[in-house]
Amino acid sequence: MSEHKPRKSNETKMPKAFGWMAEYADEQNLLVAARKVRDSGYTQTDAFTPFPVHGIDEALGIKPTILPFIVLCAGFTGLITALLMQWWTNGVDYKYLISAKPFGITPASIPVAFELTILFSAFTAFFGMIFLNQLPRFSNPVFTNPRFDRVTDDRFFLYVNAADKYYNRESVKELLSGTHPDSLDEVLDDNTPSTLPRPIVLGALLLVLTGLIPAMIVLNMRASFSTQPRWHVFFDMDFQPKKKAQQTTTVFADGRSMRPQVKGTVSRGQLTEQDPYYLGYDPSKLSADDASTVVKYVSTNASQDSASQAPASAAVQATPAQSPPPQGATAPAPALKLPWVDKLPESIVEASNIEANMKLGKVKFETYCAACHGYGGFGDGLVHKRADSLAQGYWLPPTSMHIERVRTQPVGQIFHTITKGQGKMASYASSLNPKERWAIVLYVKALQRSRNANIEDVPVDSRSALENEPNVESTK
């Protein structure tokens, strides 16, 4: 289009001639004529036909196109792109673990690789055709001849371009006349203005500018700050018609969206908060006075948090483990006054289970407790010995099970100590289930009994054997 401009300005009066165009009624005549023109040595020729005429390439001397090679390259590009994309995205950049299958290129990559090969090739075939044919070309001198409108209907045209190096206006005309065309016209320059009409340009400009408005608004919003809430085009699940905790409601008379428990019901997990088996004390016997409410709160929630106050009281309570338990030591008042369970649960002590539970308690005690408290429960475990040998001044010795204060504790309190921890000792609730904790209590009670037993505790028929034993620890 633009290449014609200088020519046009040179010859303002006479339109520039681009060559000769001969018209034929059927393709056979065209082929004969085309061969004649080719044999005369012209190469800047073309034929215009309503359909691809078989043999015209040979008749005009048109070389085969390189399009297939371009498409082949595009196909390989598509294949490699697809394989690299799948390898990199799923095997390198964001690894997907799917059934322990290998990363990278697997048989599962075949479908996408195939489709992209086709996609790249097909689009290259199309756009390659457009490119090689130098389309789109809307202004073309061949259109100046009104007869040329029938080229897409039923007419066949042969064209010799003036750009041919052997071109001579008269001789080409003579040659083409010799082929008995239906008409023979000179192809003249297109006189219609090559620029687009102003309204179309303005309209297109307006359309483009209007189309930019939404993008501009979005860009402006992204770059600026606003005190208004975010504008939600789609709500997704951000706003749901539901009440959250601590919100008010008009549905209930008390205006609370959180509902109190319905009388006579037990909620999930509530059993462990109410049954003595899980607590070591009976919450139903808690008196309603303020002091015990506070105690209850402290005992259930803050036993570990009260570590700061614990060492002080524990230090007073504690006695060195190596030294024999001080007899008749005045135990400080227990920190907790709760309605302790004073009997082991029935399921622990019933005759059929007690043997197994004792063994279970021994195993668990030696696993979890003995490290600090020692196998005998004197508070002389390995951890204590090691800490003591390091002579760290702040080491707080573990409590002996055999001091008066502990010996007189109800079983519920021992259970509670295991469950909630005491002083420096952590809670063992997450390591030991309630049954195991009760089994440990059972075992601890047995330990205490054995370490503080006198001869009356030994069955009558075994006493003599015991008294003859020289190394037996003399009891008080």
Add this chain to the structure above:
Amino acid sequence: MNRVNMATVASNYNPREIDNTADVPGRRAQLVTGNQTYSSITDMVCRVAEDPQPLLWYVLFGFSSLTAVMFLSLIGYLILNGVGIWGNMNPVFWAWPIVNFVFWVGIAHAGTLISAILFLFRQNWRTSINRASEAMTIFAVVCAGIYPGIHVGRAWLAFWLLPYPSLNLWMWPQFRSPLLWDVFAVGTYASTSLVFWYMGMIPDIATYRDRSKSPLRRMVYGLLCLGWTGSSRHWLVYEKAYTLLAALAAPLVLSVHTVVSFDFAVSQVAGWHTTIFPPYFVAGAIFSGFAMVVTLLVPSRAIYKLENLITLRHLENMNKIILATGTLVGLAYATEAYIAWYSMNQYEGFTFLNRQFGPYWWAYWTMVSCNVISPQLFWFKKLRTSLFWMVVICVFVNIGMWFERFVITVTSLSRDFLPSSWGYFRPTMYDGLMLFGSFGIFMSLYLLFCRFLPIIAMSEVKGILSIENHAAHAHDDSHGQSH
């Protein structure tokens, strides 16, 4: 040559149906009837868009565009309310939307099959029907593409299907999922078919341009045809590109429904997890696509008086393909059932008995009678050359193919491995209206296509006519050109 014929035929159009289905041994049957010339073909095809449309067109377009508007409104309603308006419910979450998707993708197969595979096999009769069926392909893909797009729930995020690193997670799609393969397969198919269709139309749009009286029409068609001149140098590249596209589209068309079948076959649901699915789906797709082409072309050729271009022989050929693919589909059903028994897999066995005699027995037997039994009627020449019966059978075939996808999708999901999760799928009103509405989109696009674009590949028909004439010419008197 044929100057006399040209004049007479072009002016004296004979609308009488010419039966060219008889085979004379040693002679090729004519592809176009009525002694056509190049200009008479141009006239016949261009008249479709140039003449005022018949009243029927306006009635049909009014109805189908209203249906399409209803469909689009329902999509809006769906986006506002969520996919809960459909009947999709545990355990059948792949219900009608996926059934409709597979149904439309299947229909989309005929166009490219006719354009590409029949082109590669040099089946010249394809030239009269390929354009309309390619258009049908595009429109069916449009309908098909809508369903997965809105079935994802948050349709405004459907672009997450594309391979891009998501904004906040920098996470890529999972390329080992058949659902992603589907995105690539259907996407490639849609875009390649569009390119194929458009490229095929360029010379014919140029014809429309050159016949246009109004400058606006001339400009629009001129822009659309990219300034096509019919230059032989252009034709050479064009034909090469067309052949390449055909060669590329032929395996593509087979791959698309293969990948769609992977959506099912790669899973482990009984009744889906079978290796027969790819060929079975492809045969079914060609089957339903051809049935749709016949259903559309029979009225189109009657309304636009194209009986001499889309002859009875064309329709008969298509009916033969329907018969062949319908029998293939029947064979696939039988093979599936046989393997369900032969594999001794109790889940497969149960699934097939459940399909046939379970709560969806009606869907299964509708499918079998429409897909296996009804095309068998095409063994009778009287039926496959009767316009009425071929339309009836083809409508039945499409009903049956919809039910096939329903049977596959719904029966397998509604009763899977865990009997406690069994359920019965019930569609809602919106399911039904949105299936119906998709036909509105499809028909509106097809009617607009008839109104504005060349519905028959004129240049290809002329090319075939030229070869035929030339062959006849060379036979009659042996002064044929040497080349």
